[in-house]
Amino acid sequence: MEILGMDCEQKSLINIELTQGKELANQLKNQLDQKSSGEEICEGLVEKILSSYEKALSMLKSSANLLTTTLELESSPHSFTSDSPRSEISDQPHKNNVFKKRKALPRWSEQVQVSSEKGLEGPTGDGYSWRKYGQKDILGARFPRAYYRCTHRHAQGCLATKQVQKSDEDPSILGITYRGRHTCNQTSHLSTASVSLSPGKKQKKERYEQQQQPKQEDGIQKQTEEMVLNFGTGSKVERFPSFSFPSTLFESSQNVENNLFPKNNFISQETSESNYFPLSQCCSSSHMNTTFGSESDLTEIWSAPNSVTNSPIGDLDLDFSLDQVDFDPNFPLDILDHFFTS
């Protein structure tokens, strides 16, 4: 039985994710065989493998509309997706685990330099739509920290959040910390809404969303196109992914690294355990300068519309062209047919 809503593109993406996972597993195996590598490398590989499979599973889940399955509950145990009052949430047995689970979400940060003339155009510069849900003055920081979560949290249970804070030293530099990976299908969201709304409401909703999020794109291809189109027009936003490489891994890739990260430039010292940044992602985008309009308030923060978007690993596929994927002919990709046809 074909999974509803699963198109060829999604299958390809899942193929890529699973293939990536397999490749990483092989690398891990080699590392373990050699026993000469650092523990950090293995941990990083495990992180990437898990992320690849998690992403593939997320695609499968969203495509199959299985948000209420046990799998979903296990991965998103707390009740963010409900509109329950706080008191109801507090009655949940997961109550004490909420923050632990939240803390366990993958987290990574990047620094975005915004020098502007015209004004940034929308909160979807990183390809996702965000909704601000809080702002907080941070001790010792000149500027407040703004909290954003995925617009589709309620609709699709997407737990991705990001925090944006101006740099004390240079207000034109924004520190963005992403937390959690997007499990939402932002492409399908609009179409889903289109189905559920009456024609009149649909039109109004679409118009509203266009007004609110003029840069909202409906696909990976468009993100890429936008990224190209934005080159050399108006002001500049520079993104500097800030993952903390395990030292050995970092050093081993320094040849590339030197070309990607300006020395001592925007490498976060605070990123945590899971912030292993895939090299291919660095290569594809970290040194790109994308362009925007003018600077805006902290409460209106956008990221450059490059395809890195919001996952250290999960969105790796966005930068993956198929010919970059080294398909192993022995890899049982036909197992996917089991998913797609069962």
Add this chain to the structure above:
DNA sequence: ACGATTTGACCTAC
């Protein structure tokens, strides 16, 4: 009317 933002209160980790 509807969705986004603001902001004070609440909750958890440290």
Add this chain to the structure above:
DNA sequence: GTAGGTCAAATCGT
């Protein structure tokens, strides 16, 4: 006890 993170009612914008 404090700081950071989140919630949700009130408010704003279209």
